[in-house]
Amino acid sequence: PYAGNGPDLFIGFDTYYRASWQSGLGSAPKNVIEDNDRMWGGDHLCDPSLVPGVIFSNLKLNAEHATLLDIGPTILKYFGLPAQADAEGKPLN
Secondary structure (H helix, E strand, C coil): CCHHHCCCCCCCCCCCCCCCCCHHHCCCCCCCCCCCCCCCCCCCCCCHHHCCCCCCCCCCCCCCCCCHHHHHHHHHHHCCCCCCCCCCCCCCC
8 A cells, every 4th residue: 555655766786786875875976976085884774685683782882982883893702703894884892
């Protein structure tokens, strides 16, 4: 019953490709193709077959000013793995 409310076209992206940062926020950038000058932090537009799982945790994190960019480094820390030197974000706790 909600088919009429859906988009006419949904673009799927191949591995390593995504919409621009601006278009993800509803903007229409001047350039169709542009350099990615920011480290990729996640996306909601992905093929579910490329996402092997979801992480749930009830661990309380004590950190002020935490952001979504901190999730990756935090998960790596708890698995005993280092984050890349140029990673945005910081481990929480």
